[in-house]
Amino acid sequence: MPNRCIRPGDNPDLTKERETCTFDTDELAANLYGSRRNLERRREISQKVSADPDFADPIPHEFLSREKAVDATAKKSKVIFQKWKNLVKPEEMPHLVNEAVGIQGFPLALHHAMFLPSLNSQADDDLAAEILPRAKAYEIIGTYAQTEMGHGTNLRELETTATYDKTTQEFVINTPTRKAMKWWPGNLGKMSNYAVVCCQLIIDGKNLGPHNFLVQLRCEKTHEPLPGITVGDIGPKIAYNTTDNGFLALDNVRIPRRQMLMKHAKVSPDGTYTPPIHAKLNYGAMVHVRAHMIYSHGHLLARAAAVATRYSAVRRQGRIENGGPEVQILDYQTQQHRIFPQIARAYAILFAGQEVRDQYAKTLEGIANGQADLLPDLHALTSGLKSVVTFMGGLGIEQCRMSCGGHGYSDASGLPKLYGVQIGGCTYEGENMVMLQQTARYLMKGVKWAEQGKSLSPSIAYLGKKSGKSLIGLKGGDITREHEAILETLEHTARRLAIDASQLWEKRIKGGECKERAWNGVTVEMNRASRVYTRLFMARSFHRRLLSSPSSIRSVLSDLFSLYLHYECVDMAQHLLEDGHCNGGQIQYLKKRLYEDLTTLRPNAVSLVDSFEISDRELNSVLGRRDGNVYEALFQWAKQSELNYTDVLPAVKNYMMPMMEENRSKL
Numbered sequence: 001m002p003n004r005c006i007r008p009g010d011n012p013d014l015t016k017e018r019e020t021c022t023f024d025t026d027e028l029a030a031n032l033y034g035s036r037r038n039l040e041r042r043r044e045i046s047q048k049v050s051a052d053p054d055f056a057d058p059i060p061h062e063f064l065s066r067e068k069a070v071d072a073t074a075k076k077s078k079v080i081f082q083k084w085k086n087l088v089k090p091e092e093m094p095h096l097v098n099e100a101v102g103i104q105g106f107p108l109a110l111h112h113a114m115f116l117p118s119l120n121s122q123a124d125d126d127l128a129a130e131i132l133p134r135a136k137a138y139e140i141i142g143t144y145a146q147t148e149m150g151h152g153t154n155l156r157e158l159e160t161t162a163t164y165d166k167t168t169q170e171f172v173i174n175t176p177t178r179k180a181m182k183w184w185p186g187n188l189g190k191m192s193n194y195a196v197v198c199c200q201l202i203i204d205g206k207n208l209g210p211h212n213f214l215v216q217l218r219c220e221k222t223h224e225p226l227p228g229i230t231v232g233d234i235g236p237k238i239a240y241n242t243t244d245n246g247f248l249a250l251d252n253v254r255i256p257r258r259q260m261l262m263k264h265a266k267v268s269p270d271g272t273y274t275p276p277i278h279a280k281l282n283y284g285a286m287v288h289v290r291a292h293m294i295y296s297h298g299h300l301l302a303r304a305a306a307v308a309t310r311y312s313a314v315r316r317q318g319r320i321e322n323g324g325p326e327v328q329i330l331d332y333q334t335q336q337h338r339i340f341p342q343i344a345r346a347y348a349i350l351f352a353g354q355e356v357r358d359q360y361a362k363t364l365e366g367i368a369n370g371q372a373d374l375l376p377d378l379h380a381l382t383s384g385l386k387s388v389v390t391f392m393g394g395l396g397i398e399q400c401r402m403s404c405g406g407h408g409y410s411d412a413s414g415l416p417k418l419y420g421v422q423i424g425g426c427t428y429e430g431e432n433m434v435m436l437q438q439t440a441r442y443l444m445k446g447v448k449w450a451e452q453g454k455s456l457s458p459s460i461a462y463l464g465k466k467s468g469k470s471l472i473g474l475k476g477g478d479i480t481r482e483h484e485a486i487l488e489t490l491e492h493t494a495r496r497l498a499i500d501a502s503q504l505w506e507k508r509i510k511g512g513e514c515k516e517r518a519w520n521g522v523t524v525e526m527n528r529a530s531r532v533y534t535r536l537f538m539a540r541s542f543h544r545r546l547l548s549s550p551s552s553i554r555s556v557l558s559d560l561f562s563l564y565l566h567y568e569c570v571d572m573a574q575h576l577l578e579d580g581h582c583n584g585g586q587i588q589y590l591k592k593r594l595y596e597d598l599t600t601l602r603p604n605a606v607s608l609v610d611s612f613e614i615s616d617r618e619l620n621s622v623l624g625r626r627d628g629n630v631y632e633a634l635f636q637w638a639k640q641s642e643l644n645y646t647d648v649l650p651a652v653k654n655y656m657m658p659m660m661e662e663n664r665s666k667l
């Protein structure tokens with residue numbers, strides 16, 4: 001079967017891998033990206049970016065100072081949003097940015113991820129008509145400033161205030177304390193001249209909770225901060241160092257009333273407050289990012305899996321049999337066990353990410369028609385997915401990094417940077433432990449609704465089902481039936497964990513604790529229930545994708561899905577065993593099946609990562625390059641280190657040589 005990545009001059013080990021492929025890599029890639037046309041566009045964009053001299057990098061970003069890297073990123077962003085703007089569709093933009101700029105952020109990241117979405121979904125018609133065309137034309141750059149130095153998670157306690165002054169029909173925006181400074185917002189420090197700022201709305205001395213306001217931060221002509229505004233960059237971070245995450249203090253800055261984002265909640269000129277149809281519509285920009293970040297995090301894991309798999313196919317080290325040749329490290333079972341589940345999880349996350357984006361679009365449609373009934377389900381799902389996927393992705397990338405040995409530790413592999421970027425997602429858009437509790441709140445309601453026989457939305461329909469005995473290992477050799485047996489067991493486990501957590505909570509309440517304290521005493525169990533609910537959704541979503549896939553890729557997807565299910569179950573064995581639903585023999589069976597899956601997938605491993613269709617430029621990894629010619633490329637990469645500009649460094653001349661000389665002269 002054709003693997004379309006084979007080219008003359010490639011590393012022969014990698015070519016051999018591609019020759020063993022049992023499916024059409026383009027078919028799988030087209031399925032992943034939605035259609036042949038989308039795949040072709042993806043390739044076209046990659047090729048055009050590589051050919052555009054405006055995107056050329058004289059030296060890799062890894063060797064640049066932060067300021068120079070920010071400069072290079074801004075320069076390329078200008079090219080994207082002027083020269084390229086009309087050449088790509090909005091949905092192609094993330095790929096263009098990844099190709100042209102990379103993954104560490106760029107001046108308009110928050111403009112796109114949160115500023116425009118907040119204005120789109122929360123500004124009333126008048127404000128939208130005035131500001132959106134300017135924002136969309138990049139006449140202004142905006143960000144989303146919510147988190148403060150002292151509070152990020154607990155939005156109710158944010159300290160920045162927007163106090164309504166009826167006499168002038170203005171809001172007075174103020175930062176009352178040092179820890180009330182906005183701290184962290186991306187692109188706030190240096191790039192943005194506007195921001196949507198989240199403030200406590202105060203009318204007649206009454207605090208009406210967090211609301212969003214459009215605030216101009218810098219002069220449009222000089223880009224100097226406006227009077228009353230203190231703004232700057234918060235300094236270097238683990239990653240995202242081409243992003244100017246910033247600080248902001250506002251000293252009684254006045255803005256007109258209509259700069260409150262008033263599509264849902266409103267303040268009339270006389271100060272009358274009208275609440276929104278759903279209390280949390282003000283939190284909409286966060287739901288937007290959570291719904292979209294799942295897919296992009298799947299892509300980060302896909303990259304790591306691609307690097308680790310290709311490198312493991314060209315790296316030869318050690319022997320499996322005495323006297324045999326040195327083997328490709330991909331032949332070691334431990335290596336397969338480290339990497340193949342990451343390939344499967346990357347596919348699973350990408351599929352789930354696509355489903356949740358669709359669900360988000362449907363929810364938005366409903367809200368536009370005055371119906372917010374889909375929002376609770378979406379909020380629970382996005383909170384759970386955001387938490388599970390970022391954690392899984394971080395662990396997965398780290399496994400991939402370690403699987404590349406010493407070279408994985410080098411920036412040349414691209415893996416340290418991927419890891420740094422990925423784990424940011426565990427924190428931003430709500431710290432994972434906190435967001436899992438949001439999911440758990442919904443599950444607790446679901447448990448009650450199920451007890452009362454009420455109808456349940458599809459994502460929690462399993463709460464209303466009855467458990468039979470687990471059929472894992474008992475359904476014979478039919479793979480379709482085995483998949484169903486495992487999914488039913490996962491459903492049982494997700495249901496059992498939610499019911500157990502609910503009972504633990506109730507027990508504490510009956511024991512005399514207030515609801516909230518009792519909740520804190522059971523949150524570890526609550527979060528477990530949320531994780532398994534989320535992992536069940538991911539498994540179901542992968543299964544739906546498998547069932548709807550064309551026959552040409554069904555077999556390889558089925559192998560991958562088997563590995564995914566077996567790995568997830570072994571990883572969650574404690575939960576499967578805890579109530580006796582599964583027994584030790586069934587876990588042993590799952591492990592045996594998992595080891596068989598590793599062998600089954602081995603001939604297709606390289607081709608499965610080729611189908612992620614990530615160009616060399618986007619992958620930005622010497623180890624993961626498509627042609628597998630890593631050793632020469634490693635040397636060429638290292639030669640670019642600024643420490644190699646001279647043979648004798650000033651640091652050596654000034655300190656080490658005199659020290660050695662002095663020590664020699666003492667002898």
Ligand SMILES: CC/C=C\C/C=C\C/C=C\C/C=C\CCCCC(=O)SCCNC(=O)CCNC(=O)[C@H](O)C(C)(C)COP(=O)(O)OP(=O)(O)OC[C@H]1O[C@@H](n2cnc3c(N)ncnc32)[C@H](O)[C@@H]1OP(=O)(O)O
Binds near residue numbers: 152375442
């Ligand atoms: C197109 C491109 C898009 C994305 C780019 C993709 C990838 C990213 C790539 C690069 C990075 C780019 C950008 C990174 C940007 C990062 C930006 C940020 O981090 S912004 C700051 C984010 N901050 C947070 O997430 C804060 C987390 N905290 C909260 O959300 C809230 O404080 C809380 C934890 C939800 C609690 O809020 P509150 O106290 O008000 O509410 P309760 O817990 O009492 O709940 C009451 C009730 O409301 C329900 N609820 C809460 N939130 C929501 C919501 N958002 N929607 C719907 N419903 C909500 C909750 O479930 C309760 O329901 P009930 O049980 O009463 O029925």
Ligand SMILES: Cc1cc2nc3c(=O)[nH]c(=O)nc-3n(C[C@H](O)[C@H](O)[C@H](O)COP(=O)(O)OP(=O)(O)OC[C@H]3O[C@@H](n4cnc5c(N)ncnc54)[C@H](O)[C@@H]3O)c2cc1C
Binds near residue numbers: 144151428434
């Ligand atoms: C890369 C990056 C980009 C960011 N971009 C933006 C941005 O563009 N705009 C913006 O406004 N913000 C941004 N942020 C800020 C980010 O949203 C917050 O840092 C995040 O929401 C976590 O809040 P926190 O820092 O207050 O953590 P904290 O709440 O202080 O968390 C510390 C610990 O306390 C625990 N904890 C807190 N509350 C609870 C609870 N109720 N129950 C159990 N445990 C709890 C957490 O689990 C965690 O272990 C960004 C952050 C990062 C890292």
